[in-house]
Amino acid sequence: MRLRWLALALAALVVAAPTVALTQEQGLEQRLMEAACSAPGELLIRTWRGHRADRSGDLELLTAEPDFVGHGGLPHSGPWDYVGMVPLFWYGPGFIRAQGEVGRPVTLADVAPTQGELVGLPFDAPDGAPLVEALEPGAGRPKLVVVVVWDGAGRDVLAAWPKAWPELRSMIDQGTWFERAEVGSSPPSTAQIHATIGTGAFSRNHGLVAHTLRIGDRLTDPWESGSRYLTAATFADLYDRHEGNRPIVGTLATVAIQLGMMSHGSLWGGGDRDIAVLREREGAATLGAEGITWNLTSNVAPYYRLPAYVNDLPPITDYFDEADRQDGRSDGRWHEVQLDDASAEEALLTPARIPFQTRLIEEVVDREGFGEDDVPDLLYVNYKLIDEIGHKFSMNSAPMRDAIEAQDAELPALVDLLNEHVGEGNWVMALTADHGHTPDPAVSGASVISPPAVAEAIQSRFDTDDDDARIVEFTQPTHVFVDLDEMGQNGATLDEIASYLLTVTKGEVDGGQYPVSPDAADEPAFLAVYPSSMLEDLPCLQGKIPDHGSKGLVAPDQG
Amino acid sequence: MRLPRHLPGRARSRAAIVPAVVVALGLAACTSGGDGAPDERSPTTSPPPVTSAESYVFTDAAGIEARLTLRGEGAELTVRNDSGGVLPKPGLFVLDARDGVRTTWRVLDAAPVPDGERASFEVERSLVPEARHIGLVVLLLGGEDFGAFVPPQPGDGA
Numbered sequence: 231m232r233l234r235w236l237a238l239a240l241a242a243l244v245v246a247a248p249t250v251a252l253t254q255e256q257g258l259e260q261r262l263m264e265a266a267c268s269a270p271g272e273l274l275i276r277t278w279r280g281h282r283a284d285r286s287g288d289l290e291l292l293t294a295e296p297d298f299v300g301h302g303g304l305p306h307s308g309p310w311d312y313v314g315m316v317p318l319f320w321y322g323p324g325f326i327r328a329q330g331e332v333g334r335p336v337t338l339a340d341v342a343p344t345q346g347e348l349v350g351l352p353f354d355a356p357d358g359a360p361l362v363e364a365l366e367p368g369a370g371r372p373k374l375v376v377v378v379v380w381d382g383a384g385r386d387v388l389a390a391w392p393k394a395w396p397e398l399r400s401m402i403d404q405g406t407w408f409e410r411a412e413v414g415s416s417p418p419s420t421a422q423i424h425a426t427i428g429t430g431a432f433s434r435n436h437g438l439v440a441h442t443l444r445i446g447d448r449l450t451d452p453w454e455s456g457s458r459y460l461t462a463a464t465f466a467d468l469y470d471r472h473e474g475n476r477p478i479v480g481t482l483a484t485v486a487i488q489l490g491m492m493s494h495g496s497l498w499g500g501g502d503r504d505i506a507v508l509r510e511r512e513g514a515a516t517l518g519a520e521g522i523t524w525n526l527t528s529n530v531a532p533y534y535r536l537p538a539y540v541n542d543l544p545p546i547t548d549y550f551d552e553a554d555r556q557d558g559r560s561d562g563r564w565h566e567v568q569l570d571d572a573s574a575e576e577a578l579l580t581p582a583r584i585p586f587q588t589r590l591i592e593e594v595v596d597r598e599g600f601g602e603d604d605v606p607d608l609l610y611v612n613y614k615l616i617d618e619i620g621h622k623f624s625m626n627s628a629p630m631r632d633a634i635e636a637q638d639a640e641l642p643a644l645v646d647l648l649n650e651h652v653g654e655g656n657w658v659m660a661l662t663a664d665h666g667h668t669p670d671p672a673v674s675g676a677s678v679i680s681p682p683a684v685a686e687a688i689q690s691r692f693d694t695d696d697d698d699a700r701i702v703e704f705t706q707p708t709h710v711f712v713d714l715d716e717m718g719q720n721g722a723t724l725d726e727i728a729s730y731l732l733t734v735t736k737g738e739v740d741g742g743q744y745p746v747s748p749d750a751a752d753e754p755a756f757l758a759v760y761p762s763s764m765l766e767d768l769p770c771l772q773g774k775i776p777d778h779g780s781k782g783l784v785a786p787d788q789g
Numbered sequence: 790m791r792l793p794r795h796l797p798g799r800a801r802s803r804a805a806i807v808p809a810v811v812v813a814l815g816l817a818a819c820t821s822g823g824d825g826a827p828d829e830r831s832p833t834t835s836p837p838p839v840t841s842a843e844s845y846v847f848t849d850a851a852g853i854e855a856r857l858t859l860r861g862e863g864a865e866l867t868v869r870n871d872s873g874g875v876l877p878k879p880g881l882f883v884l885d886a887r888d889g890v891r892t893t894w895r896v897l898d899a900a901p902v903p904d905g906e907r908a909s910f911e912v913e914r915s916l917v918p919e920a921r922h923i924g925l926v927v928l929l930l931g932g933e934d935f936g937a938f939v940p941p942q943p944g945d946g947a
Contacts, residue, residue, distance in 0.1 A: 284933035354888070437934060445935055447874070448851055455849075458936040461927045463889025471886055471924075499886040499923045499940060 258725045262760040265732055266290075267770035269758050273309035273416070277708075278765050278775060279357070279432035280309075280415035280422065285443040287709025289728055290765070291684070292758040296669065296676040299684070299707040301741055303621035304668045306382065307440075307707035309416035313666045315385040318411035320344070320364045321401060322658030325372050330403045332363055337414030338423060341660055342430035342465035345375050348658055349606040351472055353465050355430020357414070364406035374601035374657040376609045376648065377427065377491060379483075380637055381420065382617030384666020387625045387634070394634040397641040398661070413665060417708045421452040421517070423664035424612070425490030428464035436462040438490060441517050442704055442711070449704055449711055451517055453486040456529045457494040466493040466608050471500040476605045478598055480505030482591050483612035484520055486530045492610045495533030505598060506534035507590060520614075522546065522574035524590070543593055546577045546586040553582035556639075557632050565629045579622060581636030583615055588640055592647045601652030613637055620667035627670070671744045679755050680741020681705035687734055692722040701727075709762070724761040731759040843920065845938035847928050855928055857881070857912070857938055859920050864894070864912035868902050876902040877931025881912060886924030892917065 266274065269292055277290060291299055295310050306313045318336065320326045325348060339358030346353030347360040350371050388395055413423045415432040417440055422433045433439040438452040438460055445459065452459055466479050470493065481492040485508055489495075496503045511521045512528065524540040550569040554560055562570050564580040577583065591611060594600070600607045619633040648657050671678055685702040688710070693701045701720060703711040712724065737751030765771070847855040852871035857864055870876045878899035882891050895913040902908045918924075926938040 282934075445849070446851055446853075446930060446933065447872075450850070455936055458939070459934075461884070461925060461934055461937060463884055463924060467924065468887065468889055494925070494937075497937060497939065498925065500921075501886075 255725065258729055259764070262725060262728050262732075262758075263764060263768055265758040266292075266760045266764065266768055271770060271774060274765070274768060274771055275774060276309040276314060276412075276414065276416040278771060279434050280417060280439060281762055281765055282434055282437060282439050283763060285437060285445070286439045286762055287444075287704075287706060288712040288714070288724055288762055289710040289731075290758070290760050290762050291679075291708055291710065291731075291756060293677075293679060293755065294757040296671075296674040297679065297736075297755075298668055298676055299679040299681055299705075300668070301681050301743065304624055304670070305707045306384075306617075306620065306665045306667050307417040307419055309708075311412075312386040313384060313668065314412045314414075314416065314418050315666065316411055316413055316663040317380075317383065317385060317388060317398075317661065318408040319398065319402065319405055319661045320361070320408075320658065321405035321661070322372060323404070324655045325366055325369045325658045326364055326405050327366055328404050329406055331407050331409045333409050334363070335410040335412070336361060336408050337412055337432075338426050338662060338664075339414050339430045339432060341377065341427050341662070344660070345377075345465050345608070346469070348372060348375055349469060349608075351469050353430060353468065355465075356435040356462065357426075357432045358430035361406070361408070364408075371604070371606050372656060372658045373604065374607045374609060374648070374652045376611065376657060376659045378644070378659060378661045379424070379427070379488070379491065379610075379612045380616055380661065380663050381484075381488075381612055381614040382620045382665060382667050383634065383637070383663040386666045386669070387616065387620065387630070387663075390625055390669075391631045391634050394631050395638040397638045401641070411662070417706070418665040420485075420617075420664055421487035421490060424488045425452075425460055425462075425464075427491040427662070427664075428466065428493070429460070429462045429490070430465065431462050436460055436490070440706060440709065441487070442706055444711065451487075453489070453517075453529060456486070456533055457489065457497050460490055460494065463498075464490070464493050466504070467498040467501055469608070470502065470504065471498065473605055475500075475502040478505070478600050478607040478609075480507070480594065480598065480600070480608075481610040481612075482507045482587065482594060483610070484508055484614045485510040485517065486527060487517055488610075488612045489530065489534070491612075492608070495530075497533045503533060503535040505537065505594065506530065507536060507540050507594065520575070520578055522578070537594060537598065539593065539597065540590060543589055544586075546574055546582050547572075549582035549585045550577065550580075552585055553577075553580040553636075556581045556636050565623075565632070579615075579618055581615060581633065584613060584636050584640050585643070587611075587613060588643055588647070591644070592651070595647065595651045601648075601657055613640075616663075617667075624670035624673075625667040626673045630667075676744075677736045677746045677750050677753070677755075678741065678744035679736065679739050680743070681707065683739040683741050684710065684731070684734075684755075687731070687739055688727055691730055692717070692720055692727060695720050724763075728759040728761060731756055845926050845940050847935070847938045849935065853930075853935070855879070855938070857926055859914070862914060864914055865909060866896055866912050867907060867909045869907040870902040870904055872904060874904055877933075878902075879910065880929035880932065881926060882929065883918060883926050884924040885918040886922050887918070889924065 340361050343353045343355045343358045343360040422438045425436045425438045429436045470477050470479050493504050507524050509521050510527050511519045526536045553564045554569050567576050567580050615633045619630045623629045685705045688702050699716040701717045703713050734755045735752050736746045736755045739755050740746040843859045845857040854869040856867045881894040892915045897911040928935045
């Protein structure tokens, strides 16, 4: 009898064991979902819009604001308002309503469809819609639509220096200013948001999810192969082809990751080599590394056209006097940069680069004939000083104030040159930014979590098989890329790693660059950590994603 | 090969699929040149659109090379795998050059490609877009987006 009971008990254990294990697994998942859903809903929606299962990291990291994950220069990566809210100002007498502020929430995915309305080719963008309240009813087609990006000049950056942009402020009532504009997705950095401007799609749909993304087994950068990883149409792709490539389409910017706001160039079937003028270093180790000569790197050169004359223009050193005076003192310096001795590269950290670029714009607009005929042309411009200063000195620094002042002071010059070459009342400009910047931790009181320290915490806890492979492939401010095979060989799961990271304290992942205060050292480092694949199933997003999300997902379903 | 990550499964797609008529190999190389040198010309009008791209090339730093050749109403996809691991089964989608709408092209009998091997597959193309209206052709492996093929470039004589 006793044996029979023992046998029954053993049988019950065998049957129950999988159930118990499943319950524990579900319990773990439940806890991770609860942590994720403790975050404000809009942060999760932005994250969902920015995520692609095939290309994004495997674990989502979210700190409580103002904390952030970063190492080296200050990042601008996360779903928070301070990096995601941006100016969006439309100006164009005769085409754009002079009404000042509009309060409706909009995103940068709305820019391309609005261009479509302006030039008469409606664009059914995956995530955007025309900003019709900005448009004068019954207006004809402008000769030129210009999109100007003040890189890194998010609303928080402008709000930190409210007196530094009088020119833009003075123009608000002459156009339409979207007071609640945001980039729309997270993480917001240059490549993905410029692609959102161009495609009317968030990263989820255009495919450029971050400055490090996964292609198969490799981690790479979004423009490694030119525009080949941008697998959604841009408005310029469609419009230029629709008009038989008669429109003049061009981008005057700095680095290839900004080209997503324009086009695939001749990679697009029936497309031509649109004009692109950049200054990116060939083979640079980091994205955004600038050179001083206008060029196209070999990954993009086959698909775009670099006009020959652009390097015949005055060099940046010709604008040193202007930069010198800009900070209020003619002392041969602009903040840290000694202009007399500055290399061209150092000069790029001064306002000298702004008129240097505006001179380029004037030359290209004139010589290429932008706005000369009745076929609307498309011009895209990225000015990058504000972003550079934000990384180098922070948005709270005096150089940032002066950088905004210098950028703002150039606005009348840009308007004047367009009036002169295209004609007053013949053009439209949309001015925006691709992201904001992270406040200096000394100002915000943020605890800064070190990505390498997060990686090492995972490694030391889970990677115990003593081989050379690492579980953690790469840690970004918002993601951890995981080698799933290596993780499996160590008997770990994403849920377990995420659950562990929720117990890690700020003191344990303090990288030392911005030391965590002793008072905060024992606090949890993260508000939420969860497998990225969980985003689709978060209960707090159910019923919300369709309202805020995509009309037409382009991610494939073929295996 | 790392486990495929699953992709969101919704897509706009066009229904009509035409069975392929597939012929032999014989692929034309058609990657473009372009050396980054400044263009001495500054034309005020652009060259006419490419309207007859029939062969597309895909190369990847991981050691993957694929070629897609349009033939009649079908196509042939050839994948060469020197990646060091097995490639999951291939797939394709195209973006219509006129409106950007995505359409899946079905790779018949799609199968994984072992390392060091080359495999050819017949492809069923949809009625829309026609070849002259292809905007991008995108390679999928295991359902993951590996990026666009390169069409012949203006000046290639395509």
